[in-house]
Amino acid sequence: MRKTAARKPASAKKPASAVKRASATKKPASASRRATASVAAAPAKTVAAHPRGESRTALVRRARRINRELAEVYPYAHPELDFENPFQLVVATVLSAQTTDLRVNQTTPALFAKYPAPEDLAAADPEEVEEILRPTGFFRAKTRSVIGLSKALVEEFGGEVPGRLEDLVKLPGVGRKTAFVVLGNAFGRPGITVDTHFQRLVRRWRWTEQTDPDKIEAEVGALFPKSDWTDLSHHVIWHGRRICHARKPACGACPIAPLCPAYGEGETDPDKAKKLLKYEKAGQPGQRLRPPQAYLDAGGRAAPPLGAG
Numbered sequence: 001m002r003k004t005a006a007r008k009p010a011s012a013k014k015p016a017s018a019v020k021r022a023s024a025t026k027k028p029a030s031a032s033r034r035a036t037a038s039v040a041a042a043p044a045k046t047v048a049a050h051p052r053g054e055s056r057t058a059l060v061r062r063a064r065r066i067n068r069e070l071a072e073v074y075p076y077a078h079p080e081l082d083f084e085n086p087f088q089l090v091v092a093t094v095l096s097a098q099t100t101d102l103r104v105n106q107t108t109p110a111l112f113a114k115y116p117a118p119e120d121l122a123a124a125d126p127e128e129v130e131e132i133l134r135p136t137g138f139f140r141a142k143t144r145s146v147i148g149l150s151k152a153l154v155e156e157f158g159g160e161v162p163g164r165l166e167d168l169v170k171l172p173g174v175g176r177k178t179a180f181v182v183l184g185n186a187f188g189r190p191g192i193t194v195d196t197h198f199q200r201l202v203r204r205w206r207w208t209e210q211t212d213p214d215k216i217e218a219e220v221g222a223l224f225p226k227s228d229w230t231d232l233s234h235h236v237i238w239h240g241r242r243i244c245h246a247r248k249p250a251c252g253a254c255p256i257a258p259l260c261p262a263y264g265e266g267e268t269d270p271d272k273a274k275k276l277l278k279y280e281k282a283g284q285p286g287q288r289l290r291p292p293q294a295y296l297d298a299g300g301r302a303a304p305p306l307g308a309g
Helices: 016-024 056-073 086-095 101-114 118-122 126-136 139-157 176-186 196-204 213-221 226-242 270-274 293-297
Strands: none
Touching: 056 226, 086 101, 086 139, 086 176, 101 126, 118 139, 126 139, 176 213, 176 226, 196 213, 196 226, 213 226
């Protein structure tokens, strides 16, 4: 019996050259080089597939590129708490727990007007402080912390905020996160601030799979030169507050979408994503009543005082 040639099934693979041509059309657009730019047409699926087996070298390169891109998106990134000295910064950072920096900035002017130095706050009537701090939430616990840390500053450090991590974490209400905020922004000593935004984003970007803040700090810190740590913290936190939100990230308006393995968790339509932007990215005021001039020069707007509007 004569054999007949077998027909190729309809699902036969295409030649490699055809696959290459087809895949070339799916490459994501390069990340934005401008602070106000967004991704015009986001891909339908994950922009860049970064398997959990990504090499160490590839991870470092991708992480550093994200930081460089964010530095261009937020060239004016800065601490979003108003402060004039280390004492004001440590108090404001303690008060920022479980509330927004904006609410703290609207509250601290009255606090520091009445208690401008550690000696003043250490001797304050707790009930009077509670009344001032009421808008920040958890005001009784926060009152105990700021009065307690003020007393510690007076009794143990001569009324001056120490510039060492090991001393700062001994103050009531001050953990590593608060300590690094103070060290990096009041003393110019590099540190990584692992707040909720930072934790969320570095896990989305697969820089780490850790959930413990200390372990996140260690693993992410190892990806960057120590001199980058403070600015890196600002870049990541700003991005988390403005674009890469917890519940609904604005993926379609994200300038680093081509580098993000979590692309698609949020809104990918550019027009819809644009409506999710916050603060200056949405043409709205920022969180500081007295922001740096560089922020204002870049088009940022100061926040209104408490009770305004």
